[in-house]
Amino acid sequence: MTSFYLFGAVAVGASLLVIAQRNPVYSVLLLIASFGALSGLYVLLDAPFVAVIQIIVYAGAIMVLFLFVVMLLNAPHEDTEQDLERMASRRPAAAGGVRIFGGALAAGLLVELWWALTKNGGESGVFPGGAVSSVRTIGRSLFTDYAFAFEVTSVLILVAMVGAVVLARREVVTGLGRGRPPGPRTLK
Amino acid sequence: MMPTLNDYLVLSAILFAIGTAGVFVRRNLITILLSIEIMLNAVNLTFVAFGRALGAVDGQILVFFVMTVAAAEAAVGLAIVIDLFRHRESLNPDSFASLKW
Numbered sequence: 083m084t085s086f087y088l089f090g091a092v093a094v095g096a097s098l099l100v101i102a103q104r105n106p107v108y109s110v111l112l113l114i115a116s117f118g119a120l121s122g123l124y125v126l127l128d129a130p131f132v133a134v135i136q137i138i139v140y141a142g143a144i145m146v147l148f149l150f151v152v153m154l155l156n157a158p159h160e161d162t163e164q165d166l167e168r169m170a171s172r173r174p175a176a177a178g179g180v181r182i183f184g185g186a187l188a189a190g191l192l193v194e195l196w197w198a199l200t201k202n203g204g205e206s207g208v209f210p211g212g213a214v215s216s217v218r219t220i221g222r223s224l225f226t227d228y229a230f231a232f233e234v235t236s237v238l239i240l241v242a243m244v245g246a247v248v249l250a251r252r253e254v255v256t257g258l259g260r261g262r263p264p265g266p267r268t269l270k
Numbered sequence: 271m272m273p274t275l276n277d278y279l280v281l282s283a284i285l286f287a288i289g290t291a292g293v294f295v296r297r298n299l300i301t302i303l304l305s306i307e308i309m310l311n312a313v314n315l316t317f318v319a320f321g322r323a324l325g326a327v328d329g330q331i332l333v334f335f336v337m338t339v340a341a342a343e344a345a346v347g348l349a350i351v352i353d354l355f356r357h358r359e360s361l362n363p364d365s366f367a368s369l370k371w
Contacts, residue, residue: 086273090281097285097308101292106300113304120311123281126273127322132314132330139337144307144344151348152300155355184294191287199280208274215327223327224334235338242342249349 086126092119106152110145117141131217278319285312299351299361303344310340 096116103109117140124133224232285308292305314333321329351361358365 083273086277090277093281094284094288097288100304100308101288101296101301103301106298106304109301109304113307116308117311120315123278123315124318127278127318129318129322129330132318132333135334135337136314139341140307140311144341147344147348148300148304151352155300155352155361180294184291187294188287188291191283191290195280195283195287198276198283209272209322210325215321215330219327220330220334224331228331228335231335235335238342239338242345246345246349249346250352 085122089119089122089126092116093123107149110148110152113148114141114145117145129215131215131220275319275323278315282312282315282319285309285315297362297364299354299363300348302363303347303351307340307344310336 093116096112096119099112100109100116103112117136121133121136121141124130124136289305289307289309289312292308293302296302296305314336317329317332317336319329321327321332354366355361360366
């Protein structure tokens with residue numbers, strides 16, 4: 083129980099700090115800490131496979147991709163000088179509706195959380211004493227029951243990879259471009 | 271005393287609320303993407319907790335698929351962010367309002 087509270091507190095605290103930081107590099111590093119705590123929670127839930135791929139895939143691959151992009155863009159702070167100028171010329175009432183909607187949504191989530199905490203009908207939901215779900219079981223189910231979804235996932239990854247390459251490349255080939263106005267980069 | 275299913279669901283709800291608040295409060299595209307990752311992880315925790323409660327392995331397989339979709343979303347989203355930053359030198363979503371009517 084204490085380890086549950088420890089991991090949960092680390093996950094919640096690190097997630098709160100992620101959205102409280104102004105520097106995106108710190109946000110990414112704190113999110114990695116939060117994922118580490120979540121991996122510990124998966125171990126407590128007898129799911130070692132998910133815990134391992136949480137570390138390897140999420141913290142090791144996806145977060146490193148985020149970190150690469152943050153450092154590549156070299157935009158450490160939220161509001162650049164252009165943004166401040168642009169926001170100064172904009173009327174401040176434009177953001178009011180978004181703030182109100184976001185506040186209402188957060189209040190709704192809090193009410194829902196309070197309801198879930200108080201209104202459960204006495205069933206505490208104790209976990210059954212089961213064996214640790216092995217990688218063998220997961221693999222057998224993944225390649226039999228979920229084989230079609232697994233194959234479709236490979237197509238999804240391929241499409242995402244091609245899309246990312248097409249979106250992020252620099253336009254050096256002229257002629258068949260996507261309607262971008264010709265700049266100095268697109269000379270032959 | 272072992273933590274029950276309700277404890278995990280409450281923790282997951284708190285994490286999801288934090289992610290939602292981040293999407294609405296922050297004005298930085300990268301932080302918004304990170305908040306989406308927080309929300310996806312909250313849902314993953316729910317899947318694993320329910321799978322453990324039901325004694326089935328399907329929750330963990332769904333987590334596997336969610337992680338795959340999250341990786342694809344992060345790759346495409348970050349590519350779009352890079353392209354937007356090249357156009358406007360800004361990461362503030364309020365500065366990309368060309369399609370706003």
